[in-house]
Amino acid sequence: MDGSPRWRILLCAPRGFCAGVDRAIQIVEEALERYGAPVYVRHEIVHNRYVVEGLKAKGAVFVEDLDEIPDTRQPVVFSAHGVPKSVPENAAARGLFFFDATCPLVSKVHKEAVLHHRRGREIVLVGHAGHPEVEGTMGQLPPGSVTLVQTPDDARSFEPANAENLAWATQTTLSVDDTAEIVKVLEDRFPSIVGPHKEDICYATTNRQEAVKAVAPRVDALIVVGAPNSSNSQRLREVAERAGCPRAVLVQRAADIDWADFEDARTIGLTAGASAPEVLVEEIIDAFAEKGGVEVELVRTATETVTFNLPKSLREAAA
Incomplete structure (x- = not known):
């Protein structure tokens, strides 16, 4: 060597x-x-x-x-x-x-859904069945007020009660490209359908997917640090594969790495879902360093400055 x-x-x-x-x-x-x-x-x-x-x-x-x-x-x-x-x-x-x-970005979707309902609109929610965010959004309104659409085929087969009085909303952690495809089907079929004032897919989901798209064509394999039940982490893995990465894997931490996946790899992409702490990213870099040494290059596609306040009651208690 x-x-x-x-x-x-x-x-x-x-x-x-x-x-x-x-x-x-x-x-x-x-x-x-x-x-x-x-x-x-x-x-x-x-x-x-x-x-x-x-x-x-x-x-x-x-x-x-x-x-x-x-x-x-x-x-x-x-x-x-x-x-x-x-x-x-x-x-x-x-x-x-x-x-x-x-x-707060999920709460925004809840408020939009309630407003559409008040205005008598039937709501189409783009999302994944069984995900707690989807259950929370659908649970803001009486049963039957919201129809869940998961795929372009679902959007094609959806039959509203009144095609002139519809609105769409989305889960905040979806694939930007997949969602755009589904929304296009809905808007082509129902030109008067009303969308959100501002994109429902959150800034963090979008930014993490854009960073992966920038890295994916340049690497032999890519690791997403995240949980199997984390929607945004699973979407990062899918985005990497579509953007040209030959192998993308989701791991919860360094102990989960199957080293056979990286035997022939020279350049590796590394990212983490929105609920994965940085300590787990560092743990994976350390594991690669121990196995044969690493050179790390940061690929930045956006800078985030968003912060959210704690609930008022907790801020008051803290004060």
């Missing part, structure tokens, strides 16, 4: 935590700081096992349903993905003390 590093890593920027994830984690940590353990969290606060385990160690208790929470004065936190309207209503009826960590 000539002493040069075995791998070159093209490190995507932006990557990792977005402002909504940052805020959600801060809400749980601040609630633990102010009120002590336990703090109950409905659903994984963000889709990342490392983050969830870290918060558990500090005293967070994760549940899937409010029924699992005993009668208590300890805080309850709703996850960043958003919840159906029935959840805060049930929490209030039980006298639970709760903080809503829903990402």
Whole structure:
């Protein structure tokens, strides 16, 4: 060997935590700081096992349903993905003390859906069945008010009650290109359909996909650090493959790497989904360094400056 590093890593920027994830984690940590353990969290606060385990160690208790929470004065936190309207209503009826960590960009989609409904429009939601964000958005309105469309074929076969009175919205973590294809089908079929004032797919999802598109054609393989149930992480893997990357893999952390995937690779792309902490990216760089040395090049396609305030009640408690 000539002493040069075995791998070159093209490190995507932006990557990792977005402002909504940052805020959600801060809400749980601040609630633990102010009120002590336990703090109950409905659903994984963000889709990342490392983050969830870290918060558990500090005293967070994760549940899937409010029924699992005993009668208590300890805080309850709703996850960043958003919840159906029935959840805060049930929490209030039980006298639970709760903080809503829903990402403000998801809350924007909720408000738009409610406004369309008030104006008598039938709503088409582009998203993935079973994802908590989709369940939260559909749960803002009475059953039957929202139709979920997952593919261009779904958009082609969708039959509205009134083709002249429609609106569309999307999950915030989708593939930008896939969504554009579905929306085009809807707009071609229903020219009067009303879209959001500002794109529903969030800035962080868009920016992370753009960074991957810039890197994907230049690498032999690409790693996305993220959880299998993280929509935005799965979309990064798909975007990489479509943008010309021969092999894109999703791993939760360094221990999950199948080194056979990188045996013949010389240049590797590395990014992280919006709920994956930077420490896991560093862990993967260290693992490659130990196996044969690395040279890291940062590939930046955007600079993010977005931040979101904590809920007013928590800011007041902190003050």
